[in-house]
Amino acid sequence: MSKRIDVKDLNVYYSKFLAVEGVNIEIKPRSVTAFIGPSGCGKSTFLRTLNRMHEVIPGARVEGEVLLDGDNLYDQNVDPVNVRSQIGMVFQRPNPFPTMSIRDNVLAGVKLNNKRISRSDADNLVEKSLRGANLWNEVKDRLDRPGSGLSGGQQQRLCIARAIAVSPEVILMDEPCSALDPISTLAIEDLINELKNDYTVVIVTHNMQQAARVSDKTAFFNIAGTGKPGKLIEYGETATIFSKPTVKATEDYVSGRFG
Amino acid sequence: MSTTTLTETRGAGQSGDKIFSGATLAAGCLILAVLFSVAMFLLVQALPVAGADPAEITGGEGFSTYIFPIVIGTVVAAAIALLIATPLGIGVALFISHYAPRRLAQSFGYVIDLLAAIPSVVYGAWGYAVLAPELAKGYAWLAENLGWIPIFEGPASQTGRTMLTAGIVLAVMVLPIITSLSREIFLQTPNLHEEAALAMGATRWEMIRMAVLPFARPGIISAAMLGLGRALGETMAVALVLSGGALTASLIASGNQTIAAEIALNFPEAFGLRLSELIAAGLVLFVITLAVNMVARWIITRHKEFSGAN
Numbered sequence: 283m284s285k286r287i288d289v290k291d292l293n294v295y296y297s298k299f300l301a302v303e304g305v306n307i308e309i310k311p312r313s314v315t316a317f318i319g320p321s322g323c324g325k326s327t328f329l330r331t332l333n334r335m336h337e338v339i340p341g342a343r344v345e346g347e348v349l350l351d352g353d354n355l356y357d358q359n360v361d362p363v364n365v366r367s368q369i370g371m372v373f374q375r376p377n378p379f380p381t382m383s384i385r386d387n388v389l390a391g392v393k394l395n396n397k398r399i400s401r402s403d404a405d406n407l408v409e410k411s412l413r414g415a416n417l418w419n420e421v422k423d424r425l426d427r428p429g430s431g432l433s434g435g436q437q438q439r440l441c442i443a444r445a446i447a448v449s450p451e452v453i454l455m456d457e458p459c460s461a462l463d464p465i466s467t468l469a470i471e472d473l474i475n476e477l478k479n480d481y482t483v484v485i486v487t488h489n490m491q492q493a494a495r496v497s498d499k500t501a502f503f504n505i506a507g508t509g510k511p512g513k514l515i516e517y518g519e520t521a522t523i524f525s526k527p528t529v530k531a532t533e534d535y536v537s538g539r540f541g
Numbered sequence: 542m543s544t545t546t547l548t549e550t551r552g553a554g555q556s557g558d559k560i561f562s563g564a565t566l567a568a569g570c571l572i573l574a575v576l577f578s579v580a581m582f583l584l585v586q587a588l589p590v591a592g593a594d595p596a597e598i599t600g601g602e603g604f605s606t607y608i609f610p611i612v613i614g615t616v617v618a619a620a621i622a623l624l625i626a627t628p629l630g631i632g633v634a635l636f637i638s639h640y641a642p643r644r645l646a647q648s649f650g651y652v653i654d655l656l657a658a659i660p661s662v663v664y665g666a667w668g669y670a671v672l673a674p675e676l677a678k679g680y681a682w683l684a685e686n687l688g689w690i691p692i693f694e695g696p697a698s699q700t701g702r703t704m705l706t707a708g709i710v711l712a713v714m715v716l717p718i719i720t721s722l723s724r725e726i727f728l729q730t731p732n733l734h735e736e737a738a739l740a741m742g743a744t745r746w747e748m749i750r751m752a753v754l755p756f757a758r759p760g761i762i763s764a765a766m767l768g769l770g771r772a773l774g775e776t777m778a779v780a781l782v783l784s785g786g787a788l789t790a791s792l793i794a795s796g797n798q799t800i801a802a803e804i805a806l807n808f809p810e811a812f813g814l815r816l817s818e819l820i821a822a823g824l825v826l827f828v829i830t831l832a833v834n835m836v837a838r839w840i841i842t843r844h845k846e847f848s849g850a851n
Contacts, residue, residue, distance in 0.1 A: 338739055365742075366740055366742040366743075368742075370741070371740035377736070380756070381755030381756060382755070390751060394741060445741075
């Protein structure tokens with residue numbers, strides 16, 4: 283479990299529009315990396331290229347390489363389905379399957395590709411994943427109830443449980459707390475700190491305090507103006523980015539002078 | 542002063558509200574009144590059958606003996622239609638909503654909608670003149686090779702104007718209803734859930750099974766029920782296609798009849814008790830349709846908790 287990601291000269295397009303330009307970044311295994319930057323700077327777009335979710339949107343494509351422990355995700359004979367089963371994702375809005383019970387939600391990814399799993403293995407996996415997402419104690423008595431009956435924060439932790447149930451190499455999180463209250467946010471942040479022991483975690487956030495709290499390294503993305511491509515401005519240790527960044531734009535952003 | 546501003550009426554806006562709520566109330570009452578008057582018509586006109594001497598009823602053995610075969614015929618024809626049209630309609634709808642390139646999907650959708658615009662008498666004529674003779678060849682083969690199964694028992698109809706043909710024509714007729722409704726619902730599947738499935742490494746088909754179909758389930762049932770309603774009540778196409786007769790198990794031999802076709806074929810010459818018989822048959826069809834719809838509603842509400850509406 284847990285692999286490194288190396289991105290080389292990545293350009294991301296929506297049809298002809300260049301959304302993100304020339305990203306080079308190295309993400310270490312078992313670490314938390316935060317992407318920060320103003321709205322529309324392409325950080326979410328870039329995140330979605332790391333598990334090939336970007337190309338779900340019609341017309342979307344990329345140029346360049348994303349290497350997972352040296353293997354290019356965009357190699358011609360790589361199936362995006364395989365990529366996504368190894369690189370889990372948690373979205374901005376909690377999205378458990380409303381037609382499934384809590385238990386079935388956790389097992390959803392495992393049951394893909396018609397994999398068979400015995401009843402007792404399934405029970406163990408559900409408990410392990412829900413414990414891993416700090417949700418077990420809250421839902422253990424109602425595993426057969428619909429996942430949509432949980433609170434927003436619980437739903438988001440259910441989504442995290444669903445993501446870690448398949449033991450991915452990497453977990454991507456796209457503003458996972460932006461729809462949650464402060465207490466639920468704290469619960470997720472604690473969880474991210476624990477996840478780091480086993481997984482490579484990449485998180486997009488609008489909340490700079492959050493980036494400072496949870497991440498080891500921080501990448502600052504910015505955009506020169508509307509219609510211009512987003513770029514990776516600075517990438518480094520989180521402490522450095524927030525205390526003495528080398529680029530003026532980063533300093534302006536983290537000190538709240540714009541954006 | 543403040544109390545007067547609170548109790549003051551705003552004139553125009555408020556009366557507009559009253560007119561609108563009155564209009565909706567009237568529309569609602571109108572529907573009930575029409576339904577009530579049709580039901581009363583059926584009941585009153587069918588009443589003579591209840592008191593009649595069984596020997597006077599067509600067939601000579603009472604109303605239930607008369608109605609039973611055509612009830613079965615009606616249900617079987619509609620069941621065949623639904624059995625064919627539901628999977629096909631869901632498949633076509635999925636193709637349009639999730640597989641076809643956007644431009645093709647749109648024109649394909651229009652073509653399907655066009656199918657619904659063809660009058661039923663045309664479907665009947667097509668089934669009679671084109672489909673039945675073609676199917677007759679297949680029926681002969683079925684009777685020869687699978688004749689041991691009761692529904693394919695020979696002798697096969699030479700003209701092909703059988704229950705199975707009627708069912709297939711009905712299937713074509715209900716296909717556009719099921720397809721367009723399912724398509725609309727498939728397109729409404731929240732992007733959120735589709736992406737959740739894809740991000741876990743689901744293939745497109747797995748994504749459809751995981752996110753689209755469960756979400757669309759109540760809609761698919763409603764679509765099928767609307768289709769069933771049309772298949773149960775369809776008169777002209779069945780009257781033209783089916784060479785009716787006594788109840789038989791075989792779907793590829795002449796025979797069987799549906800309630801709607803029975804009424805249409807006999808109504809012009811019917812009077813007195815015969816007329817009441819046909820209207821009573823209509824009442825039975827009314828009850829069947831009602832029962833089917835209630836069962837469908839029950840199925841949908843049974844799963845409400847997991848529907849995603851909460």
